[in-house]
Amino acid sequence: MKNVVERFLEYVKFDTQSDENSQTFPSTEKQIVFAKVLKKEVEEIGIKAELDEYGYLTGTLEGNIDGNIPVIGFIAHMDTTPEVSGKDVQAQIIKNYDGKDIVLNDAKNIVLKSSEYPNLKNYIGKDLIVTNGTTVLGADDKAGIAEIMTAIEYLINHQEIKHGKIKIAFTPDEEIGRGVDKFDIKKFGAKYAYTLDGDKLGSLEFENFNAASAQLVINGKNIHPGHAKGVMKNAIKIGNEFINLLPQNQTPEVTEGYEGFFHIYQEIGSVEEVIQKYIIRDHDKTKFESKKEFFKSCVEFINKKYGQETVELLLKDTYYNMKEIIEKNFDTIEIAKKSMIQAGVNPIIKPIRGGTDGARLSFMGLPTPNIFTGGHNFHGVYEYIPTFAMEKAVDVILNIVKEFAKS
Numbered sequence: 001m002k003n004v005v006e007r008f009l010e011y012v013k014f015d016t017q018s019d020e021n022s023q024t025f026p027s028t029e030k031q032i033v034f035a036k037v038l039k040k041e042v043e044e045i046g047i048k049a050e051l052d053e054y055g056y057l058t059g060t061l062e063g064n065i066d067g068n069i070p071v072i073g074f075i076a077h078m079d080t081t082p083e084v085s086g087k088d089v090q091a092q093i094i095k096n097y098d099g100k101d102i103v104l105n106d107a108k109n110i111v112l113k114s115s116e117y118p119n120l121k122n123y124i125g126k127d128l129i130v131t132n133g134t135t136v137l138g139a140d141d142k143a144g145i146a147e148i149m150t151a152i153e154y155l156i157n158h159q160e161i162k163h164g165k166i167k168i169a170f171t172p173d174e175e176i177g178r179g180v181d182k183f184d185i186k187k188f189g190a191k192y193a194y195t196l197d198g199d200k201l202g203s204l205e206f207e208n209f210n211a212a213s214a215q216l217v218i219n220g221k222n223i224h225p226g227h228a229k230g231v232m233k234n235a236i237k238i239g240n241e242f243i244n245l246l247p248q249n250q251t252p253e254v255t256e257g258y259e260g261f262f263h264i265y266q267e268i269g270s271v272e273e274v275i276q277k278y279i280i281r282d283h284d285k286t287k288f289e290s291k292k293e294f295f296k297s298c299v300e301f302i303n304k305k306y307g308q309e310t311v312e313l314l315l316k317d318t319y320y321n322m323k324e325i326i327e328k329n330f331d332t333i334e335i336a337k338k339s340m341i342q343a344g345v346n347p348i349i350k351p352i353r354g355g356t357d358g359a360r361l362s363f364m365g366l367p368t369p370n371i372f373t374g375g376h377n378f379h380g381v382y383e384y385i386p387t388f389a390m391e392k393a394v395d396v397i398l399n400i401v402k403e404f405a406k407s
Contacts, residue, residue: 001150004391007146007149007150008143011145012089012137012142015087015088016172018031018079020082025055026172031078035051035055035078041149042057054182056170057170059167061166067164071167071189072166073194074167076197077170077173078145081140082175089135097125100114101115102120104130104131127387135381136383139378141196143393145196148168161401166401167190174356190366191366193368196370196373197356198352198371201392203350204347205350205371207322209281210288212292213316214280217273217275217311218310220236221272235271238306239269245301260281260282260284262291263278265278280292322358322359322367326369328367338403343399371393371396373393374388
């Protein structure tokens with residue numbers, strides 16, 4: 001058997017970055033390359049696997065006990081964020097972490113500082129996997145894949161552990177909000193599922209943001225600056241003005257917990273045209289709707305000031321808070337809590353300041369809360385994961401399986 005760390009270090013070598021500008025599904029062919037490798041491994045450990053045309057890899061471990069036991073699923077995503085490179089990941093293992101700053105890249109002076117990331121202090125004496133300071137690590141969500149694979153292989157090799165039918169799924173394009181666009185719930189056949197896509201040890205999440213994406217096309221008018229008076233309309237300056245219309249106390253940098261935000265994450269363009277991309281998020285549905293209305297009112301203000309069609313808006317809801325679904329299926333949370341405690345892990349129930357495939361799956365008819373992978377600082381070069389946290393995630397999966405077998 002491979003252990004979870006060995007698997008993870010193999011998986012992060014694959015570049016699986018998704019691309020929100022792509023029109024294909026999945027958005028990048030390199031996700032299919034990784035899926036094919038995973039399919040071979042799933043089959044080698046002894047269970048049936050299927051890789052469909054959309055890049056969904058699913059597998060089935062048949063039950064070894066009679067009874068009306070619910071079919072449960074475990075799900076993780078293959079892609080990494082489009083925002084930071086996931087190519088040529090060079091993971092480093094910091095043995096017996098001493099609590100000091102970690103130099104990720106001496107040549108570029110990139111340092112993981114304990115003063116900036118105080119959670120590091122929780123892992124003194126533990127082994128950490130970090131980046132080399134130039135890419136993401138990929139724990140979001142290759143750690144989840146490694147944890148699921150390791151747990152399933154353990155069950156296959158320990159037939160004394162009684163369990164019902166278990167489904168696994170590895171999905172593409174979660175990071176760009178398309179992860180379950182073509183996922184066949186009925187074919188998957190689980191009654192409940194868990195995503196392994198959370199962060200720090202003990203995280204258990206069944207609340208997430210309501211989320212929308214917004215794209216602005218700002219149409220300017222360029223002319224030689226020497227003859228610009230009364231004629232030029234600078235799309236860059238208009239774009240800056242729009243940003244300043246948004247409440248500055250509602251951005252990711254200054255919000256936490258249940259506080260929502262407006263976030264500009266990309267801007268490209270020139271005097272003639274600027275494209276800005278935003279996400280709008282709030283846990284509260286009423287506040288979420290108000291945020292969208294406010295955003296539209298800002299567009300109207302700019303168009304009234306600079307002329308109609310100066311700003312074109314494409315606003316689209318992407319997912320909703322799964323709380324209303326999970327609360328009706330709260331046994332999934334109670335079992336997960338019990339399973340963590342049995343593994344010596346303190347459950348930390350908190351809202352997700354983001355979303356998972358589970359949010360959309362829940363509204364599609366498959367209640368799917370989210371469990372920790374153990375990682376920290378996702379979507380950046382300071383990402384890291386303690387190895388023991390991955391091992392604990394495997395234990396939690398096994399305990400969940402055992403608990404459902406009792407039902």
